[in-house]
Amino acid sequence: MRRKKLSNARRKALTSKSPETKSPETVLVEKLLPESKVRQIAAKISSFSGPLPHPDIFKQYADVITDAPERILRVFEDDSKHSRDISIKALEAQVRDNRRAHWMAYSLVVFAFVLCFGLAWLGKDLLAGTVMGTTLVAIVIGFLKSRNHSKTS
Numbered sequence: 001m002r003r004k005k006l007s008n009a010r011r012k013a014l015t016s017k018s019p020e021t022k023s024p025e026t027v028l029v030e031k032l033l034p035e036s037k038v039r040q041i042a043a044k045i046s047s048f049s050g051p052l053p054h055p056d057i058f059k060q061y062a063d064v065i066t067d068a069p070e071r072i073l074r075v076f077e078d079d080s081k082h083s084r085d086i087s088i089k090a091l092e093a094q095v096r097d098n099r100r101a102h103w104m105a106y107s108l109v110v111f112a113f114v115l116c117f118g119l120a121w122l123g124k125d126l127l128a129g130t131v132m133g134t135t136l137v138a139i140v141i142g143f144l145k146s147r148n149h150s151k152t153s
Helices: 008-015 024-032 055-064 068-121 125-152
Strands: none
Touching (some): 068 125
């Protein structure tokens, strides 16, 4: 790979020191390209996270509409109350569903035990034992699944 020879003007620009307090890159650009204008642009970025606007911005809403801050707060409070009400109703529905599932399971187990005793009374010991065994296995599996589910939650 060949290197290009630098002209004397460029060599001086690269090696000379500037008495000003400019960055070396700025000095180099000004010496190499004197006709170009170097501009600096400053940008300010700020962020705010939350359900309400930043307090400074919140105050400025009153300049546009006098009661805007109160209206915004009222909407926020109403929305928060609505969210809490929905959460409470969802939990109540889940409790009702769990209670219903427990009663159904209890009813099925009682029915299976009554069926086992009835079959045993009629002399169908093998069938009664099979129904009792499958019922007990189902109870144990349901118990273990509920314990495993509560550990992962």
